[in-house]
Amino acid sequence: MATYRVLVSDPISEKGVDALRTAPEIQVDVNTGLKPDELLAIIGDYHGLVVRSQTKVTPEVFAAAKNLKAIGRAGVGVDNIDRNAATDHGVVVMNTPSGNTISTAEHAFTLMLSLARNIPQAHATVIAGKWDRKSFEGVEMNGKRLAILGMGRIGTEFAKRAQAFGMHVVAYDPFLTAARAQGLKVELAETADLALAGADVVTLHIPLTDETNHILNKARLSSMNKGALVVNCARGGLVDEAAAKELLDSGHLAGIALDVYEVEPPPADHPLFAAKKAVFTPHLGASTAEAQENVGIEVAYQLKDFLVSGEIRNAVNMPNLDAKTLESVGPYLNLATALGKLLAKIGPGQVDALRVSYLGPVSELDTQLVTRTVLTGYLSGAHHEAQVNLVNAPAVAKALGLQITESTVAIATNWTELIEVSAVKGGETFTVAGTFFGNAPRIVHILGHNVETNTSGQFLFVENDDRPGVVGLLGSSLGTAGVNIANMSLSRNKSLSRAVTVIEVDSEPPVSLLETLRATPGILRVLSFGL
Structure with a gap:
């Protein structure tokens, strides 16, 4: 009998559905086109949910989804999923950033070229029986300064194609390092303003957040060269459409190409539709046969692996835990849980901070997940009202005003490897620690006393x-x-x-x-x- 039930509420490829069904532990129900009240009525029966962009996963859905453990988004954007509610309810949200990478990069690049050479307008006149060669003089991309905002997978693929066309690429991404930029042969801008200043073309490949909403505002668009082109295949709302219309009318911007809009679908009287040099498509960035199949298969395997083995890939609200990471940090997680729970049992209540320190080989690993596991163990051991798991533990701690930090042990110890967890309250510190005897985790220190006991x-x-x-x-x-x-x-x-x-x-x-x-x-x- 299946252990988990998964609801596929938006259409994905049959190969994706089949991939889910290969796991005997999972029962898959495909039920698309559900109305909000219909989804609310059944979501409580499911442990996993697969969506694209149609299904809206609201706080009300999460409140009704008592058994939900994970949501898989077949695509990149998760605007239709309330991530804060997901985190509060301990639900992992995973997307598929690589499945439609090439599709979206190619579509954005096609929009840029179509805009530069007036392809849609010229096409319309030819089929209308005209032969107007003078009205559609274009511009070459060779030698132009291209600003790319967002250098993830899609931005990187766009940059490769732009370089092949002889464009000078300037990139802004808050996580792009100088070494990585040098490897990609792009100029690294420290801010979006610096990337856009003097640019001839801008293309956007970033998520829509409170910080990126209208990132292309009037001031930034005005800082681009006269005759600049704007391309957006990422998310509606990144471009201030009213400001873009004003600058198109004034002649500062020469053209705009949009695949996404602030309101979708856009109204028939959308002001940008009157622009002379413009290209519009109906959110087609991921609409290739290859991309549709890829994201369906990718999200299916991600959800299956999470439910069956605990692997987490491409999560947007917690650290990834793929098979390799699970193998390296897995042995430390049981010890981390035990130390957190132990400190909650024997330490004081209402502490100010939790400090996790590492000594030896464990300090050379990515300890983010281990620290989160300590916190989860501590909060669950302290009998807080919230149901705490790895996903929502940081949010629960923040709500309680509990700070958590991690560091490397800088003091001499008798151990070659050690995880030390301390609770700080006022001027006092309460510490427990654990290590391994061979492959067996052991607790070796409690509140200033060296001991030796099991972790369960x-x-x-x-x-x-x-x-x-x-x-x-x-x-x-x-x-x-x-x-x-x-x-x-x-x-x-x-x-x-x-x-x-x-x-x-x-x-x-x-x-x-x-x-x-x-x-x-x-x-x-x-x-x-x-x-």
Whole structure:
């Protein structure tokens, strides 16, 4: 019997649907064209959802989707998915950025050339029976300064084609390094303003966010050379269409080519439709047979691998965890969870910050996911109202005002490898740490005491005055209550005259025993918990 149910609510290629069905753990239902109320009525039954751009995944959908674990978007843009609601509900959102890369890059490049050479206008006159060779003088792309905003996969492919046409490429992307720009043979601009100043052509390949909305405003468009061309195959809203119309009318801009619009579909009286030099297409960037098939197959495998094996690829709201990363950091995740939960059990409440430090081979890995796992363990162990998982843990921490940082251990230790987790409250710090004995994760430090115990099981934690007889009392008390000891670790701090005992037991001690121990002179704290 299938473990997971996946709803395909927008059309994807049959090969994509077939790829999902290859997993015996997954039952696939294809139900497209659902109205919002119809989706709300059934979404609670599903663990996975596959969409394109038609299905709107709103906060109301997430509230109804009690079992939903992941959404796969067959395409790049996730504007139709409320990412904040997804994160709050612990749902991974994955897109398919590579499936339509070539298709979109080629379409944007075609729009640029069509705009430069007046192809649509000339075509219209020829089929109208005219032979007007004088009205459609174009411009060459050779030697022109091209500004590319966004140097991801699509922007990079556009740059390659532009360079083949002899264009000088200037690129702006907040994540593009100087070394990468040099490798791509493009000029790196530190800001969008610098990229656009003096540009002859601009093409956009960035997502639509609060920061990028109207990134091509009147001021930036005005900074381009007179006679400049604008191409947008990315997202409607990146171009201030009213400002573009004004600059086209004034003659500063020579033309505009749009595949996406602020309102889709655009109204019949859209002001830019009156522009003499313009090219418009109805959101066709990914509309090739190859791209449609590629994104359908890609999203299917991503969703299948997440549900079946836990791999995360192309997620937009958490770190990726592909098979290679899972293999390298996987052994550390159970230890990270245990340390987070342990600190939540024995540390104070309402801490100000959580600090995760790494020593040895683990510090050379990408520890972002390990740190997030520590946080998840800590929050779940602290019994917060929210259902916490790897996706929403940072959002829950932010809502609580809990800061989290990571660093490398800079102090001398007895261990060649160590993960240290500290909770900071006021001027006090409470620390636990763990390492590996061979391949076995072990907890080796609790609140200033060196111990050695397992990372899972039922535990009794006792803090007491360092005096004779306490350990014997603990053993006899547990024996009388019928609680078997599986493992015991003792540690003492001579300077404080304090000792701790960590006892792994086979069953949870009765409440009456815990109350008796807490009332015993010399015993300062008794905690019973599972990890």
